[in-house]
Amino acid sequence: MITISNFEKYVLPQILMRGEDYYESDAVLEIEEESPGEWIATVCGTENYEVTVSMEGNEIIAWECDCPYDGNICKHVVATLLAIRDSRNKVARFLSAKEVDSQVSIPEKNAAKMVMDEEMEQILLFAEPDKLSDFVLKYASSHSDFKSALFETFLPKKPVAKLSVDYQMEIEKCFNSAYKNGPKRGRYYEPEIDWDEVSGKVDGYLAKATLLLQRQDLEEAATIALQILRSIGNNHIEEDFLYNDDDIDFEISCEDAGDLLLEIVKHSGASQVLKENILNEATKISKMATYREYELYDMDELVQQIMFSVQSKEEALLSINHLIEERKEHRELYKLVLRKVEILEELGKTVEAEATLSEFLYLPEIRRREAEKLLNGKCYEKAISMLNEGIVIAEKAGEYGILREWREQLLSIYEEVHDVAKVIEMCRLLFIHTNGSLDYYHKLKSLISSTDWKEYLSTLLQETTFFDYWGSGNTKAEIYIEEKEYDKLFSFLSTVEYRRLDALVQYASHLNATHSSEILSLFTDDLRVYAEKNLGRSHYEYIARVLRGMRKLNGGKDVVKQLVDEFRVLYKRRPAMMQELGEF
Structure with a gap:
């Protein structure tokens, strides 16, 4: 029976908390008892909602709110019930003398019971929920009978022979009923899912499952x-579900549900039938698009862990073989392969384990593992052969990150065995591969004789594609500076097509002694084009910064004065530019 004193236990925690916030912030604008037991209230939310409550004595018979919430009791009803309780408390906290007198004619035993019941009702009317919860917790911890009655009332044991579907509609409803009002479109509000509310409801079911597990109600847990895993999978079609703006991480909910299942299958009280049911259901869930196409949660890994706890090694091996065949193109196929190898080794089938590894060496994760084993055993020739095979595969597949990894592994081997010629060749390939990494440039310079270096470097730079990175530094320009090749640096800067002004600002100081007049000419040409094409304070500030840099170059002051005079005439109708040029 739902009463005005106990309705909180029938409300979801998140809804209760929000309803309390509404009530405490005076969102209940109007409330009136139109006739005995018939209450009507106006509650302010996204808009004003009308709430009606019907009561018989302390019992709540019916309630209704015109908000779009599709659950049992919404936050507006909660706020209204709190207001009703408060209103009734102000009218009368205790039984009146007249009411007591009217009970004198009742037989003594029944009269005492009725008085006690009424007193209990009155206490519950003004008892604070937090203090009441603390009292129940404290009393239950020291009175086993009360604790048993509490569990039997709220978590009755349900002997189940197999997995039930009692929770399917309940949990699915968490995702279908948690709507809030979205942006207003004409006369209507666009509904949006309140993911915070969904998460709160799911967490409530996880907490219940944890408690059931502690009570060894394994089937229901x-x-x-x-x-929970199935409902999250079912709702992947909602774009906002995976990319919500409320920082709600449903991966954690999946992990908690998965951990619960692992605890259950490893529990000494779990029957083989229950374990197999869990494995079968988890396998079906793992095929859902949410877990196949999005990196929300690794259901495959969960299925494998359950499999090891449920099946014999021979049965698990058959299942793994089936999964490997089914997921040949899956990006995490290597995990299944390693599971298979692990089982084969446990069964003493080492030859078959080695054959499996050889079959799947085309997977970078497997090749990496085997190469590390060879390197740890100092089997360098075999490791080199394996890495060279990997390079061929990576080149064909266009996997340039893997290609670089294998070459870096080879470089470390050649350095360890002091094969200088091979070290030079790997550094050359890696320099080209990384679009001119200064690390490999410095290694090459330390290994190649000074008499051969200039010619070697010239060829290397021609073989390499460089990117125009300005601000953080350009590798080709940095190399020319380190080599003191200022003619080449100027030639390079003069041919830059993208953001040449930035390049000039960054490297002009290195050319001041040798090419100041040419650099100033490039500055002038580019700055004229920039000023013509760009409007706005930020652009004018940039022009001023460039001019300050130009003044520091040999002959720069005269060039800057001439350019500023030109801009003052051409752009006199740009007051913001005139302000920025004031210092000149």
Whole structure:
């Protein structure tokens, strides 16, 4: 029976908290008891909502709110019930003398019971929920009978022979009923899912499943955990579900549900039938698009862990073989392969384990593992052969990150065995591959004789594609500076097509002694084009910064004065530019 004193236990925690916030912030604008037991209230939310409550004595018979919430009791009803409780408390906190007198004619035993019941009702009317919860917790911890009655009332044991579907509609409803009002479109509000509310409801079911597990109600706990994973999978079609703006991480909910299932299958009280049911259901869930196409949660890994706890090694091996065949193109196929190898080794089938590794060496993760084993054993020739095979595969597949990794592994081997010629060749290939990494440039310079270096470097630079990075530094320009090749640096800067002004600002100081007049000419040409094409304070500030840099170059003051005079005539109708040029 829902009463004005106990309705909180029938409300979801998130909804209760929000309803309390509404009430405490005076969102209940109007409330009136139109006739005995019939209450009507106006509650301010996204808009004003009308709430009606019907009561018989302390019992709540019916309630209604015209908000779009599709659950049982919404936050507006909660706020109204709190207002009703407060209103009734102000009218009368205790039984009046007249009411007591009217009970004298009742037989003594029944009269005492009725008085006690009324007193209990009155206490519950003004008892603070937090203090009441603390009292129940404290009393239950020291009175086993009360604790048993509490559990039996709220978590009755349900003997189940197999996984039930009692929670399917309940948990699925968490995702279908948590709507809030979105942006207003004409006369209507566009509904949006309140992901914070969804998360709160799911967490509530996870907490219940954890408690059921502690009480060894394994079947029901498993049902809840599986349904949470299934419902999250079912709702992947909602774009906002995976990319919500509320920082709600449903991966954690999946992990908690998965951990619960693992605890259950490893539990000494779990029957083989229950374990197999969990494995079958988890396998079906793992095929859902949410877990296949998005990196929300690794259901495959969960299925494998359950499999090891449920099946014999021979059965697990058959299942793994089936999964490998089914997921040949899956990006994490290597995990299944390593599981298979692990099982084969545990079964003493070492030859078959080695054959499996050889079959899947085309997977970078497997090749990396085997190469590390060879390197740890100082088997350098075999490791080099394996890495060279990997390079061929990576080049064909266009996997340039893997290609670089294998070459870096080879470089470390050649350095360890002091094969200088091979070290030079790997550094050359890596320099080209990384579009001119200064690390490999410095290594090459330390290894090649000074008499051969200039010619070697010239060829290397021609073989390499460089990117125009300005601000953080350009590798080709940095090399010319380090080599003191100022003619080449100027030639390079003069041919830059993208953001040449930035390049000139960054490297002009290195050419001041040798090419100041040419650099100033490039500055002038580019700055004229920039000023013509760009409007706005930020652009004018940039022009002023460039001019300051130009003044520091040999002959720069005269060039800057001439350019500023030109701009003052051409752009006199740009007051913001005139302000920025004031210092000149």
